Amino acid sequence: MQNPNFPPDFLWGVSTSAFQIEGATSEGGRGPSIWDTFTATDGKIARGEQANVAADHYHRYPEDIALMSELGVGAYRMSIAWPRIQPDGKGAPNPEGLGFYDKLIDAVCEAGIAPAVTLYHWDTPQAVEDEGGWLSRATAERFAEYAHILGERFADRVKLWIPLNEPMVMSIFGYGIGEYAPGQVLLLDAIPTAHHQLLAHGLAVQALRAAGATNVGTANNHSPVWPVDDDAQDAAEYLDALLNRLYADPVLLGTYPEQLHRHLPAGFADDLPTIAQPLDFYGINYYEPQGVAMPGPGNPLPFELRDIEGYPMTTNDSPIVPHALRELLLDFHHRYRDKLPPIQITENGCSFADEVAEDSRVHDPERIDFLHGHLVALREAMDAGVDVRGYFCWSLLDNFEWSKGYAPRFGLVHVDYETLRRTPKDSFHWYRKLVRHE
Numbered sequence: 001m002q003n004p005n006f007p008p009d010f011l012w013g014v015s016t017s018a019f020q021i022e023g024a025t026s027e028g029g030r031g032p033s034i035w036d037t038f039t040a041t042d043g044k045i046a047r048g049e050q051a052n053v054a055a056d057h058y059h060r061y062p063e064d065i066a067l068m069s070e071l072g073v074g075a076y077r078m079s080i081a082w083p084r085i086q087p088d089g090k091g092a093p094n095p096e097g098l099g100f101y102d103k104l105i106d107a108v109c110e111a112g113i114a115p116a117v118t119l120y121h122w123d124t125p126q127a128v129e130d131e132g133g134w135l136s137r138a139t140a141e142r143f144a145e146y147a148h149i150l151g152e153r154f155a156d157r158v159k160l161w162i163p164l165n166e167p168m169v170m171s172i173f174g175y176g177i178g179e180y181a182p183g184q185v186l187l188l189d190a191i192p193t194a195h196h197q198l199l200a201h202g203l204a205v206q207a208l209r210a211a212g213a214t215n216v217g218t219a220n221n222h223s224p225v226w227p228v229d230d231d232a233q234d235a236a237e238y239l240d241a242l243l244n245r246l247y248a249d250p251v252l253l254g255t256y257p258e259q260l261h262r263h264l265p266a267g268f269a270d271d272l273p274t275i276a277q278p279l280d281f282y283g284i285n286y287y288e289p290q291g292v293a294m295p296g297p298g299n300p301l302p303f304e305l306r307d308i309e310g311y312p313m314t315t316n317d318s319p320i321v322p323h324a325l326r327e328l329l330l331d332f333h334h335r336y337r338d339k340l341p342p343i344q345i346t347e348n349g350c351s352f353a354d355e356v357a358e359d360s361r362v363h364d365p366e367r368i369d370f371l372h373g374h375l376v377a378l379r380e381a382m383d384a385g386v387d388v389r390g391y392f393c394w395s396l397l398d399n400f401e402w403s404k405g406y407a408p409r410f411g412l413v414h415v416d417y418e419t420l421r422r423t424p425k426d427s428f429h430w431y432r433k434l435v436r437h438e
């Protein structure tokens with residue numbers, strides 16, 4: 001299988017998030033997050049699985065950094081847990097929390113790997129949620145204070161900064177349909193949470209830069225929206241506005257899609273200059289296209305989500321459609337043109353039911369095919385003029401896949417959750433050769 005060539009300075013990385021791999025949820029002065037509350041609530045997580053141990057990265061990060069060194073990646077995208085830094089989401093920082101990330105970030109730097117830090121990967125301190133969470137504008141102010149703390153502490157070592165991971169998923173899954181923490185079912189009344197997150201993003205960019213941080217961007221989940229019926233064009237345009245433009249337009253253009261204005265908080269336009277901070281990169285997390293149809297009878301929404309048929313599937317119920325990544329990138333390139341900074345693919349990956357075989361290896365040819373196909377599509381988009389600077393595979397390790405628990409395995413490295421033993425999969429060795437141009 002011939003791999004596409006990428007520029008010699010192309011940034012190869014792997015991505016993780018704190019709540020999904022750290023464990024140690026009651027150690028180091030960490031306060032409770034909404035995901036601790038959600039996992040403790042019956043019926044919310046598959047098989048009642050918990051994340052209080054997860055992959056135990058909190059204690060095993062030296063071993064995980066050694067694995068990254070073996071891969072030869074140039075950057076490691078990690079998240080910092082807000083409740084480790086400010087257990088109640090406000091006030092003086094927790095020295096143990098800062099100390100843990102000092103050690104982790106220093107160890108990543110010592111391995112010659114650039115830390116790429118996401119300030120927030122959904123683990124809102126519960127105390128902040130108790131005061132309204134992203135439904136409250138005040139949370140954007142709290143978040144800016146948190147960003148200031150991190151910028152002051154880590155701007156000398158962190159090489160890429162991402163204020164929020166996937167505000168779209170937080171708004172839709174967390175507040176719209178309740179599949180994720182905090183579990184609210186507000187449907188379109190959840191849209192103010194998008195605005196408050198975007199305001200938090202803009203304030204955090206300002207706070208990080210004031211502290212000397214450079215290379216600040218985003219990481220949002222974007223999907224091409226595909227109508228499954230001939231009459232679904234209007235539904236597709238609405239869903240594209242809700243899934244994609246609601247987050248990219250304000251950040252890149254300083255505007256919101258017209259059809260969503262009536263769901264945004266009063267005075268939202270006053271915040272747009274703050275939200276539209278110039279960025280050094282735009283991060284895209286890509287997994288799959290999203291099918292859409294006109295709503296059926298009794299559906300209060302102007303669209304109906306539909307599965308995309310006819311493609312191989314991952315065990316996370318995602319259709320495997322590499323060319324949709326090329327389509328998405330070309331669409332962004334033509335839609336945002338000179339307003340679009342260089343792109344980082346901040347997440348791309350797949351889950352399969354990987355197991356350690358009798359030869360003590362983990363054979364995952366489907367993941368190698370997935371990664372190869374998406375990198376071919378990425379190269380094609382770059383050849384067509386899209387300025388992409390890096391690619392972060394989701395994920396380094398098998399981890400806690402939110403409401404689906406541990407069954408979906410996304411890692412280049414298999415984790416035995418009984419023993420916490422790490423086993424590099426065949427895809428790990430494949431990715432290493434790609435990264436090292438071997």
Ligand code: GCO
Nearest residue numbers: 017165166221285347394401
């Ligand atoms: C996301 C999140 C990750 C997920 C990954 C697999 O994109 O949803 O950033 O936390 O685990 O995407 O679904």
